[in-house]
Amino acid sequence: MRDGNPNEAPLMLCAGEALTDMLDQGDERWVSRVGGSTWNVARALAALGERTAFAGAISQDRFGDAIWAASEAVGLDLRTLQRVQRSPLLAIVEKTEPPRYFFIGDDSADLHFDPAALPAGWDEALRWAHFGGISLAREPLASNLVALARQLKARGVKISYDPNYRNLMDERYTPTLQAMAELADVIKVSDDDLRGLFPGTEPEQALTQLRAMNPSAYYLLTRGGDGASLLLGDARSDAGAPKVAVVDTVGAGDASAAGLLHSLSNHPERPLQSHLHAALAAGSAACLQSGATPPPLAAMQRLFDQLQGDLT
Structure with a gap:
């Protein structure tokens, strides 16, 4: 896909929302940070060395510019990232511990993502596609993404799904949860997600x-x-997180999903415990930096080796 070379088409796709977090610093001071659940997974996969694309729509203003630049910096394939003349999607984070936030974007850019406008050949090498986040709770984007997931599944692409519960996922979200769960080969949830989805x-x-x-x-x-x-199936592995000097936990869950997909894609022969260690290593590596910063491959590998070594 890049430069017309089909061998460079993405192997991984993350489709959904890229947004701007507005963080309250007190005294009426706010700071903006790029973010978004599915976009965070895309950047984490790219940082781990995967040929990854993010499919979504962003605004044409300074907020969209920042998302574009951060996507480019980590090596995401940008041909599936659309820019539209709409307002940005903002997450207003009033408090982080415990989280308290709301979203601004009734007709924002993310809702105008058009799968029909994706470039020819974009999916010819695709192996995995990841969906989730608030993009699946906001119409008409949600219906378009579920349809895209079904289309890719029918072509043999494996589907990953992280609902990433937010307070706008009320009873109207249940059919989407059911549809995506039935399609998915991998489902990532946190204990907080489960409390929200199954009150x-x-x-x-x-x-x-x-x-x-x-x-x-x-x-x-x-x-x-x-x-x-x-x-x-009937198999289950449990493991503790490796001990690290936590800077913050923003994006750790997204990184853990990326770590698992990276492991499943490159090492399908691994036992369940090793795949779990890869997820934990990526999530913990993301905690070594502030914000939703992609986990460095070297840090993830070091923590993975540490977890594997604890077994011997």
Whole structure:
């Protein structure tokens, strides 16, 4: 795809929202940071050496410029990133611990992503496609992305899904949850996601309900500093997160999803425990830096080796 060479077409795709986080610094001071769940996964995959594209739409203003520049800096294929003359999608983060936020973007650029306008040949080498985040809770974008996921699945592309629960995912989100869970080969959720998606239900029971939608998928359950679990069929692996000097945890969950996809794509022969270690290593590597910064490959490899060494 790059320079007309089909061998350079992306192997990984992340489709959804790229947005701007507006963080309250106190005294009416705000700072902007590029972000967005599916876009964070895309950047993390690119940082781990995967040929990755992000499919979405961003604005043509300074906020869109910042997202474009950050995408370019990490090596994302930009041919599936569309720019439209609409306002940016903003996440107003009033508080981080615990999170308190709301979104501004009733007719913002992300909603105008057009899969039909993607360039010819963009998917000819695709192996994995990742979906999730608030993009699947905002119409008409949500319907377009579910349709794209179905189209890619029919072509043999493996599907990854992270609902990444946010407060706008009310009962209207349930059909999308069901549809994407049934399509997915990998489903990543946190314990907080499960509490939000299945209110009043304990996380382990909620996970059982989610797995009933698609018993054959991989399920990555992350629990922050308490580690994670990876399930496939009747098999389950649990592991604690490696000890690191945490700067912050922003983007750690997105990085863990990227770490798992990186491992499954490049080392399908690995046992379940090693795939889980790859996810934990990537998530922990992301915690070594501030903001949703992609995990450095060297740091992820070092933490992965550490986790693997603990088994011996």
